Amino acid sequence: DAGVIQSPRHEVTEMGQEVTLRCKPISGHNSLFWYRQTMMRGLELLIYFNNNVPIDDSGMPEDRFSAKMPNASFSTLKIQPSEPRDSAVYFCASSFGTSGGETQYFGPGTRLLVL
Amino acid sequence: RKEVEQDPGPFNVPEGATVAFNCTYSNSASQSFFWYRQDCRKEPKLLMSVYSSGNEDGRFTAQLNRASQYISLLIRDSKLSDSATYLCVVDDSNYQLIWGAGTKLIIKP
Numbered sequence: 001d002a003g004v005i006q007s008p009r010h011e012v013t014e015m016g017q018e019v020t021l022r023c024k025p026i027s028g029h030n031s032l033f034w035y036r037q038t039m040m041r042g043l044e045l046l047i048y049f050n051n052n053v054p055i056d057d058s059g060m061p062e063d064r065f066s067a068k069m070p071n072a073s074f075s076t077l078k079i080q081p082s083e084p085r086d087s088a089v090y091f092c093a094s095s096f097g098t099s100g101g102e103t104q105y106f107g108p109g110t111r112l113l114v115l
Numbered sequence: 116r117k118e119v120e121q122d123p124g125p126f127n128v129p130e131g132a133t134v135a136f137n138c139t140y141s142n143s144a145s146q147s148f149f150w151y152r153q154d155c156r157k158e159p160k161l162l163m164s165v166y167s168s169g170n171e172d173g174r175f176t177a178q179l180n181r182a183s184q185y186i187s188l189l190i191r192d193s194k195l196s197d198s199a200t201y202l203c204v205v206d207d208s209n210y211q212l213i214w215g216a217g218t219k220l221i222i223k224p
Contacts, residue, residue, distance in 0.1 A: 042214065042215075042216040042217065043202070048211065056211070091159075101206035101212065102147075104212065106159050106160070108158050
């Protein structure tokens, strides 16, 4: 079975450019999470969708970040304009359930470097 | 105070030894507890859920102590392949999982 799919796996861009990260959750899962991981701050939840609806985006750093989930099989995280401090690994994870305490399955991540 | 706290390590352990580490959490209403494993430059993967009665999976044993609000992970007969970062994860009783910063384990031959 296919796990969570993320693209691109690596992204190098220049400051000021728009970056779009993509995620396909596991089929049948109804919750989707975007995380950011850095050495300094560890794993941080950015936003959580349940049944394609954003439930909590309080972890989104600022207005430069936006996320969408137009359907149950696709989500995007966009950074516009990007800044060097956005350099991190961005993970997408999915789970099935509504309590929030379910096992989350992670994609391989997108390694973003903003120069 | 952080909601989920772990000793960052690294724990340097000889192959074949037993190693244990704990994780403390602050929300007494938490109901779900997990240990995830993350290899270098890889995504976190579920190692095991932690149940109230404690649970064992091969060489791995997880325990929950609700009174003191901590969970533990014990690894017996450690293997080189056990080298990884172990992430403690606790639900915040409000749909989110709160992640610890991880404990780095290095198994040496």
